[in-house]
Amino acid sequence: MGTTAGTSFQAGTRHAMQADADKLLRQGAPGVLAELSTGRGTTIKVRSGYGDVDRKTPVPWDARFRIGSFTKTYVSATVLQLVGERKLSLDDTVDHWLRGVVQGNGNDGKKITVRQLLQHTSGLTDYLAGYTWYFSQEGFEQHRFDTVTAEQAVATAMTFPPQFAPGTSWSYSNTNYQLAGLIIKAVTGHDWRTEVRNRIVKPLGLRHTYLPAANPDIPGPHAVGYERFSGPDATEDDPDYGPAIDATRQNPTWGGAAGEMISTGADSNTFLKALIGGRVLKPAQLAEMQRTVPVSPEFATNWPGARYGLGLMWVPNDCGGAWAHGGDIMGFKTRNGISADGKRSVIVSINTDSLQPDPGVSRPTVDIATDLINDALCGA
Numbered sequence: 001m002g003t004t005a006g007t008s009f010q011a012g013t014r015h016a017m018q019a020d021a022d023k024l025l026r027q028g029a030p031g032v033l034a035e036l037s038t039g040r041g042t043t044i045k046v047r048s049g050y051g052d053v054d055r056k057t058p059v060p061w062d063a064r065f066r067i068g069s070f071t072k073t074y075v076s077a078t079v080l081q082l083v084g085e086r087k088l089s090l091d092d093t094v095d096h097w098l099r100g101v102v103q104g105n106g107n108d109g110k111k112i113t114v115r116q117l118l119q120h121t122s123g124l125t126d127y128l129a130g131y132t133w134y135f136s137q138e139g140f141e142q143h144r145f146d147t148v149t150a151e152q153a154v155a156t157a158m159t160f161p162p163q164f165a166p167g168t169s170w171s172y173s174n175t176n177y178q179l180a181g182l183i184i185k186a187v188t189g190h191d192w193r194t195e196v197r198n199r200i201v202k203p204l205g206l207r208h209t210y211l212p213a214a215n216p217d218i219p220g221p222h223a224v225g226y227e228r229f230s231g232p233d234a235t236e237d238d239p240d241y242g243p244a245i246d247a248t249r250q251n252p253t254w255g256g257a258a259g260e261m262i263s264t265g266a267d268s269n270t271f272l273k274a275l276i277g278g279r280v281l282k283p284a285q286l287a288e289m290q291r292t293v294p295v296s297p298e299f300a301t302n303w304p305g306a307r308y309g310l311g312l313m314w315v316p317n318d319c320g321g322a323w324a325h326g327g328d329i330m331g332f333k334t335r336n337g338i339s340a341d342g343k344r345s346v347i348v349s350i351n352t353d354s355l356q357p358d359p360g361v362s363r364p365t366v367d368i369a370t371d372l373i374n375d376a377l378c379g380a
Contacts, residue, residue, distance in 0.1 A: 013379030014044050020372035021048040027368055028355035030226050030244075031059040032348065035265030036376040037273065039343030044376075045265070051223030051351060060221035064208055064262050065349040066252065067334045068327025071261040072177050074196050076118045076311025077275060079180055080285040081199055088187050090115040090288060090310075094122075094179060097186040101154060102179070106161045114183060116166050117176040118310035119293060125160035126173040127153040134254065137229040137242060140330065144247070147214050148254040150178040170296050170308065174258035177311075181257025192257045204274050206267040211260065216249040218262055223351040224248050225331020237363075241356045247331035259329055265347040268336060276323055276342035290314070290323070302367040319378035326367070328353040335369035337377050346376035 013036070021032040031049035038044070051059035082088050094102050094117065095109035102109030107124060116122040131148075133139025157175040164171070181192035188195055193211035201209050210219060227247035231240035252260040263271075274280050281289065292307035292314050300306055305316040315324050315337065322337035333353040338345040348369045357363055364370070 010038070010042075010044065010380055013376065014046065016375040016379055017044065017372060018046045018048070020375055021046050024350065024355075024368065024372070025049045026358045026361045027364065028357050029350045029352065029368075031223055031351045032372075033059040033061070033063055033065075033223075033265060034346060034348045034372055034376065035269060036346040037266075037269040037344070039339075039341075043266075053224070053226070059223045059349070059351065062208075062221055062264060062266070063349065064210070064218050064220045064222045064264055065334065065351070066218070066225065066327075066329045066332040067261050067263050067268065068255065068259045068329035068332065068353075069174075070263075070268070070325050070327040070334050070336065071255065071257065071259050072311045072327075073275070073325045074200055074261065074271070074311075075177055075180050075184070075192060075257045076289065077280050078184055078192065078195050078199055079114065079118060080281050080289055080310065082184070082187055083288075084282040084285045088114065088183070090118075094183070097183045098179065101151075101182070102158065104158045107158055112166045114180070115288075115310070117180050117183075119170075120172050120176055120308060121167050121170055121293065122173065122176050123162040123164040123166050123169065123171065124173050124175045124179075125157050125163055127157035127175045127178065129160055130156035131254065134330075135229065137245060140227070140229065140247070141245075144250045144330075145216055146254070147251055148256070150182050150256050153178045153254070153256065154182070170293060170299075172296070172299060174255070177258035178256050184257075196261075200271065200280060204270055204280075206263070206270060208264045209267045209271075210262040212252055212262055213260070214251050214253050216251050218248060222248070223349075226352040226354075227330045228352070228354040228356060239354070239356075241354060244352065244354075250330060252329065255329060259327060265349065268334075268347040269345040272323070272336065272338040272345045273342055276338050276340075276345075278342075301365075303370075304366060317374045317378060322373070322377055324373075326369075333368070335367065335373060337373040339377055344377055346373055348372055
């Protein structure tokens with residue numbers, strides 16, 4: 001069922017990665033593509049299952065895929081570049097840059113800092129709580145090509161009270177990064193996409209990394225992105241999924257600076273290695289990005305012991321730990337990890353974010369890609 005590519009060295013790591021990718025099919029992955037960039041300048045790729053289930057064709061080796069919330073790492077790095085240029089401060093309030101945007105129902109932009117946005121300690125409710133139609137098949141199919149602006153997303157979030165007072169707890173919220181995107185525009189005069197493209201994508205030569213805005217297509221070779229939606233009898237343990245639909249084409253502006261981008265395994269590894277290797281940020285700003293706080297108990301269920309920095313997460317593993325930031329968007333699940341020294345980086349793409357295990361197969365107690373990433377980063 002699987003296919004491997006790479007040089008003949010490190011056969012143990014390749015075999016372990018292939019076995020892990022194959023196991024993901026039993027968890028409900030249509031197809032899997034993983035790419036490891038080692039510290040020796042070599043690459044190991046494995047894939048399993050199908051990029052197109054009907055045609056029974058594999059995920060292309062050079063597949064483009066939606067990276068979802070991995071977008072946040074690019075956006076945070078862009079904000080931190082601006083901090084390094086003294087164009088803004090992490091201690092600036094949101095209201096300083098976006099006057100009157102965060103207010104109402106107990107929300108107060110005068111009390112939230114840029115750091116708290118990037119760190120998910122702002123307390124702001126996730127705007128997706130107001131876009132529940134995206135999480136039903138009927139709603140998704142009705143709205144999949146709608147454009148959602150950052151201003152609209154934030155305004156939706158303001159209809160909800162905050163989860164907690166700023167800086168007193170931690171809760172993952174896409175609202176934080178829609179606001180970060182708006183702050184980039186307020187500081188530079190340019191859309192966040194322009195700044196990410198000019199500051200990160202072009203300088204690093206990421207030729208297959210895209211900021212699509214309202215364009216619903218994935219350019220170049222790619223898998224079909226499959227999505228299942230929860231049924232009426234869904235529970236915390238069983239989502240009661242319906243049949244998978246093709247969710248590949250969609251307008252990703254609803255994710256915006258929180259989750260819109262498209263990339264490849266090679267480009268993603270290049271970015272992570274440049275970032276952790278000190279080629280994207282000045283030392284002081286990279287140190288800020290890697291200064292972590294504990295995540296919520298709910299979040300730590302998938303990544304035990306995880307801590308969150310500024311658009312970057314630290315995850316313990318068998319060889320000490322790795323920096324990471326995954327992403328989920330209809331049709332695609334992205335997972336990754338890079339060693340602390342920045343030399344060994346792995347990207348995993350699964351062409352669904354709604355996995356339904358085969359009958360008799362138990363759901364994993366931690367994140368679905370944990371074993372594959374661990375074996376890739378900690379192997380020989």
